[in-house]
Amino acid sequence: MRDLAVxxxxxxxxxxxxxxxxxxxxxxSSVLLSIVLGIIVGMFMTLKNPVxxxxxxxxxxxxxxxxxxxxxxxAYFGLTRVFGLNLSGETSAVLVFTVWGTAEMGDxxxxxxxxxxxxxxxxxxxxxxxxxxxxIFVIIPQTLRRLVPPAINLTTRMIKTTSxxxxxxxxxxxxxxxxxxxxxxxxxxxxALWIYIVIFFLYFLICFPISxxxxxxxxxxxx
Amino acid sequence: MLLTVEKLNKAYxxxxxxxxxxxxxxKGEVIVVIGPSGCGKSTLLRCINxxxxxxxxSISLNGELLxxxxxxxxxxxxxxxxxxxxxxxxxxxxxxxNLLLAPMKVRHEDRKTARIRAEALxxxxxxxxxxRAYPRQLSGGQKQRAAxxxxxxxxxxxxxxxxxxAALDPEMVREVLDVILELARDGMTMIIVTHEMQFAKAVADxxxxxxGGEIVExxxxxxxxxxxDTERAKRFLNIFQFDTPK
Ligand SMILES: Nc1ncnc2c1ncn2[C@@H]1O[C@H](COP(=O)(O)OP(=O)(O)OP(=O)(O)O)[C@@H](O)[C@H]1O
Ligand SMILES: [Mg+2]
Numbered sequence: 001m002r003d004l005a006v007x008x009x010x011x012x013x014x015x016x017x018x019x020x021x022x023x024x025x026x027x028x029s030s031v032l033l034s035i036v037l038g039i040i041v042g043m044f045m046t047l048k049n050p051v052x053x054x055x056x057x058x059x060x061x062x063x064x065x066x067x068x069x070x071x072x073x074x075a076y077f078g079l080t081r082v083f084g085l086n087l088s089g090e091t092s093a094v095l096v097f098t099v100w101g102t103a104e105m106g107d108x109x110x111x112x113x114x115x116x117x118x119x120x121x122x123x124x125x126x127x128x129x130x131x132x133x134x135x136i137f138v139i140i141p142q143t144l145r146r147l148v149p150p151a152i153n154l155t156t157r158m159i160k161t162t163s164x165x166x167x168x169x170x171x172x173x174x175x176x177x178x179x180x181x182x183x184x185x186x187x188x189x190x191x192a193l194w195i196y197i198v199i200f201f202l203y204f205l206i207c208f209p210i211s212x213x214x215x216x217x218x219x220x221x222x223x
Numbered sequence: 224m225l226l227t228v229e230k231l232n233k234a235y236x237x238x239x240x241x242x243x244x245x246x247x248x249x250k251g252e253v254i255v256v257i258g259p260s261g262c263g264k265s266t267l268l269r270c271i272n273x274x275x276x277x278x279x280x281s282i283s284l285n286g287e288l289l290x291x292x293x294x295x296x297x298x299x300x301x302x303x304x305x306x307x308x309x310x311x312x313x314x315x316x317x318x319x320x321n322l323l324l325a326p327m328k329v330r331h332e333d334r335k336t337a338r339i340r341a342e343a344l345x346x347x348x349x350x351x352x353x354x355r356a357y358p359r360q361l362s363g364g365q366k367q368r369a370a371x372x373x374x375x376x377x378x379x380x381x382x383x384x385x386x387x388x389a390a391l392d393p394e395m396v397r398e399v400l401d402v403i404l405e406l407a408r409d410g411m412t413m414i415i416v417t418h419e420m421q422f423a424k425a426v427a428d429x430x431x432x433x434x435g436g437e438i439v440e441x442x443x444x445x446x447x448x449x450x451x452d453t454e455r456a457k458r459f460l461n462i463f464q465f466d467t468p469k
Pocket of ligand 2: 265266385
């Protein structure tokens with residue numbers, strides 16, 4: 001019981017929620033930026049030009065091959081060394097997750113756009129729809145239906161991956177948990193388990209509704 | 224003449240696909256276009272309603288030249304209905320929404336009157352109970368009938384059919400061809416690309432045989448299928464009979 005009580009001691013629970021807010025703030029800024037930039041980059045990726053293709057390919061491969069942790073260290077320590085840019089942990093994190101998220105999101109947009117069969121465009125034009133009308137009423141709605149489920153999946157992946165920022169000194173939910181555990185190492189050594197269970201639920205609280213929402217849309221839109 | 228195509232040439236990146244095509248279609252006439260795979264049949268239809276740009280020649284509808292720089296294709300295409308081989312219904316819309324989209328957005332017709340027309344047409348092709356269904360809930364034959372109705376909703380002056388039964392299971396071919404036959408009886412002007420020879424014989428006023436991007440022969444269906452003028456048509460028909468004994 002002593003172990004469980006640690007959670008309620010002092011500001012411990014409040015601190016965990018503050019940590020969660022940091023996690024959320026990081027993930028949401030990165031996700032929103034990635035969606036906006038990813039749509040632009042995704043359009044760029046659909047171009048048939050061999051040069052733009054090679055560039056987008058290289059960008060995507062680079063981001064996929066590099067572990068996110070390496071990118072984080074690169075941004076946080078590397079940029080300081082090389083360019084004298086002094087980025088805070090949070091800024092570096094948002095930067096890295098946006099660079100990563102934009103590449104993945106761009107690839108999802110590219111996939112969704114190119115999966116619309118040519119006949120859908122042709123039929124729309126053949127009915128007399130203008131190019132703009134065809135996009136508004138036919139192409140974009142279908143693209144969104146294909147895009148939203150995997151984009152939601154990516155969002156939850158990004159939220160989970162933000163836990164890496166602990167390693168560049170950002171105090172988010174996981175770090176707060178570790179601090180509480182450290183502080184109680186001697187008086188309540190069993191608290192660690194409870195803290196991690198609470199953190200598990202906090203992640204669950206954020207990710208579950210998002211991924212449920214994704215599934216609902218997917219079922220509704222299946223075609 | 225409703226439609227006149229003169230000296231039409233079309234190339235894809237330097238590859239000539241259509242050469243010197245001359246074709247005129249009178250109001251009410253049913254033209255069947257046949258020819259081996261890759262000879263340019265689809266390309267011809269796509270050029271007629273401006274889905275492809277042409278290299279040279281002219282296309283006119285009711286005497287009005289279509290291949291000008293300033294053509295308002297949106298208004299031209301309302302007069303030219305087209306149905307494709309593959310399922311071209313919009314998957315995110317119900318059958319009824321598919322039918323209403325262009326009348327409402329392009330012709331600015333109000334929903335009620337468009338709906339009444341849509342229901343009557345669906346009834347006619349045996350889809351009266353499908354207006355709320357999504358395309359994924361329909362059989363191949365039903366989808367193609369719905370696609371035909373969708374084109375008819377724009378009250379076109381001419382219909383272009385590009386192998387509309389080629390992707391269907393054999394047992395569904397009939398129900399789609401019957402719809403086209405009925406349109407022919409009602410006097411609709413049509414250009415039909417098909418590999419269904421029996422159907423071609425039954426529906427055509429004139430058969431146009433294309434080979435290697437050129438019109439090799441134009442003839443009545445009676446003569447074309449029994450005693451064509453050209454060697455190339457003869458050879459094509461022989462191969463065909465060999466493929467599909469009927
Ligand atoms: N978008 C395109 N780009 C380049 N070449 C094309 C394109 N579309 C068609 N072609 C080529 O043009 C030629 C004519 O094609 P088309 O589709 O008109 O033939 P078709 O007579 O309709 O054949 P099928 O009976 O197989 O449908 C073919 O050689 C084809 O490979
Ligand atoms: Mg074809």
